[in-house]
Amino acid sequence: MIAIIGRLVLTIIVAIVVFTDGIQCAERRIGYKHEEDIIIDIKKSNLCAEMGGPKALGMESGVISDVDITASSSYNQQSVGPQNGRLNREISGGAWCPSKQLNSVFSGSEWIQVDLKDKFVITGVGTQGRFGNGDGVEYVEEYWLEYSRDNGTNWSKWSGIDGNHKLPGNMDTYTVVKNDLSHPLVGINLIRIVPFAGHQRTICMRFELFGCRQNSLPVRYSMPDGFKSSKFGDLVDMTYDGNRDNNGYLNGGIGQLVDGIKGDDNYKVNHVFEWIGWRSNGEVNDGVQIIFEFNGLENFTSATFHCHNLYKQDMEVFSAAKIWFSFDGKIWSKKPLEFSYMADNAIDRARDVVIHLHHRIGKFAKFDLKFAKKWILISEVSFKSSAIKSNYTQSYTHLEAVHSLTPITTAAINSDRSSLTEFIVLISFGLVFTIIFSASIVLLRLHMRRNNKSGHTVASSNV
Numbered sequence: 253m254i255a256i257i258g259r260l261v262l263t264i265i266v267a268i269v270v271f272t273d274g275i276q277c278a279e280r281r282i283g284y285k286h287e288e289d290i291i292i293d294i295k296k297s298n299l300c301a302e303m304g305g306p307k308a309l310g311m312e313s314g315v316i317s318d319v320d321i322t323a324s325s326s327y328n329q330q331s332v333g334p335q336n337g338r339l340n341r342e343i344s345g346g347a348w349c350p351s352k353q354l355n356s357v358f359s360g361s362e363w364i365q366v367d368l369k370d371k372f373v374i375t376g377v378g379t380q381g382r383f384g385n386g387d388g389v390e391y392v393e394e395y396w397l398e399y400s401r402d403n404g405t406n407w408s409k410w411s412g413i414d415g416n417h418k419l420p421g422n423m424d425t426y427t428v429v430k431n432d433l434s435h436p437l438v439g440i441n442l443i444r445i446v447p448f449a450g451h452q453r454t455i456c457m458r459f460e461l462f463g464c465r466q467n468s469l470p471v472r473y474s475m476p477d478g479f480k481s482s483k484f485g486d487l488v489d490m491t492y493d494g495n496r497d498n499n500g501y502l503n504g505g506i507g508q509l510v511d512g513i514k515g516d517d518n519y520k521v522n523h524v525f526e527w528i529g530w531r532s533n534g535e536v537n538d539g540v541q542i543i544f545e546f547n548g549l550e551n552f553t554s555a556t557f558h559c560h561n562l563y564k565q566d567m568e569v570f571s572a573a574k575i576w577f578s579f580d581g582k583i584w585s586k587k588p589l590e591f592s593y594m595a596d597n598a599i600d601r602a603r604d605v606v607i608h609l610h611h612r613i614g615k616f617a618k619f620d621l622k623f624a625k626k627w628i629l630i631s632e633v634s635f636k637s638s639a640i641k642s643n644y645t646q647s648y649t650h651l652e653a654v655h656s657l658t659p660i661t662t663a664a665i666n667s668d669r670s671s672l673t674e675f676i677v678l679i680s681f682g683l684v685f686t687i688i689f690s691a692s693i694v695l696l697r698l699h700m701r702r703n704n705k706s707g708h709t710v711a712s713s714n715v
């Protein structure tokens with residue numbers, strides 16, 4: 253009986269918590285798109301939202317210092333060296349100009365580089381030609397971006413969702429042309445702007461970078477790539493910039509899972525761009541394993557998975573997750589954290605699923621997500637964590653829970669107000685149940701007292 257009352261009270265509390273969460277989510281939601289909407293809209297990354305949105309990183313202001321701006325070459329170090337390639341500034345010769353003229357063959361060999369000194373998210377780039385107080389005639393018509401997360405050991409080239417890596421540059425020497433990237437560069441510490449010229453010409457440029465400092469994001473993740481040509485479309489990680497082996501396993505890079513962009517409720521928008529999906533092989537314990545690597549040790553509060561739940565199409569939020577932690581990616585905690593998700597067969601909307609990580613410490617976090625149905629679709633994973641800066645002893649016993657924790661079951665976080673009716677029904681049911689339950693106890697008591705009384709009467713009459 254007590255267990256039932258306990259469970260009932262718990263259900264009501266969970267319902268209230270989930271309901272308030274639902275309201276908050278509803279307020280944050282971007283309008284739901286219907287199928288007839290035009291299919292080109294790409295949502296903006298929210299990675300810099302906490303810092304008040306992307307900001308100019310300091311080419312113009314001088315926050316980025318001269319020594320951190322380098323180049324493949326300069327026509328003249330003093331007058332048109334890389335330190336002069338600052339947007340909206342007129343320093344010395346008025347821009348950066350490489351020593352060679354460019355053409356389609358030489359393009360790629362000249363670049364200007366910024367050492368950001370920390371992990372940054374880059375959301376946009378603005379460029380300008382060499383005005384040179386009216387004497388300049390040079391500008392860059394097209395360019396691409398190269399970036400590194402490991403101080404220049406490995407470089408990648410940004411490309412858009414259509415596979416095109418070139419960005420439009422300038423048409424004159426003074427107008428600023430800003431490109432907002434359809435998906436940002438994440439967790440990078442070096443960036444190069446690489447000018448492109450289709451025909452022989454002298455080029456010069458000034459530029460600014462836009463974005464924010466973000467050093468608590470994963471620097472790499474590895475997982476099996478998503479399913480190609482599913483009935484929903486291509487569910488692969490289209491912007492993943494690491495390696496993809498012959499078995500379709502991704503490693504050493506970063507892609508759509510952590511770009512700060514959530515997929516649309518309507519998976520047909522942008523041809524499922526942003527949704528990464530896996531199909532179960534049908535075995536009972538089939539799951540998807542994703543390993544996240546961070547820059548250093550993190551103290552993890554929670555992870556949030558943005559999942560789809562088209563339950564009528566056999567696509568549901570994972571039914572359970574096991575999470576392990578590691579310092580080196582080799583030795584893992586023995587006892588995983590366990591999470592389970594109550595199947596939601598009422599609301600077919602995408603939602604954020606929050607997994608509490610109970611301040612576990614690690615540089616790596618490994619998630620085993622168990623299929624509830626045939627498909628798992630995820631568009632974004634974000635972490636709440638804080639970097640450990642103090643002298644932390646990496647003892648392997650610390651990988652286990654510090655406090656003894658019972659597995660936590662977190663209920664569905666619904667991102668929709670229409671779930672209100674559900675909870676009203678749930679709460680009403682709970683209340684009715686409580687009333688009936690209390691009433692039966694009262695009746696039972698009365699009944700027992702009456703029996704007792706009669707028993708007592710009989711006993712005393714015997715005396």
Ligand SMILES: *[C@@H]1O[C@H](CO)[C@@H](O)[C@H](O)[C@H]1NC(C)=O
Pocket residue numbers: 401402403
């Ligand atoms: C890059 O260099 C900085 C400073 O030298 C260092 O602190 C950081 O750990 C390096 N990062 C990588 C990924 O090697």
Ligand SMILES: *[C@@H]1O[C@H](CO)[C@@H](O)[C@H](O)[C@H]1NC(C)=O
Pocket residue numbers: 405406494495503504505
């Ligand atoms: C980065 O560079 C190192 C050293 O050259 C190499 O071993 C590693 O595989 C590279 N990583 C990626 C993702 O290419």
Ligand SMILES: *[C@@H]1O[C@H](CO)[C@@H](O)[C@H](O)[C@H]1NC(C)=O
Pocket residue numbers: 551611613640
């Ligand atoms: C992790 O963060 C929590 C909450 O801020 C704190 O209580 C705990 O001491 C931290 N753990 C470590 C090892 O820093």
Ligand SMILES: *[C@@H]1O[C@H](CO)[C@@H](O)[C@H](O)[C@H]1NC(C)=O
Pocket residue numbers: 643
């Ligand atoms: C960090 O640990 C090292 C080695 O145990 C020790 O020499 C050093 O003093 C410690 N630093 C701090 C700030 O505690």
Ligand SMILES: [Ca+2]
Pocket residue numbers: 508509510511512513514515526631632633
């Ligand atoms: Ca994403």
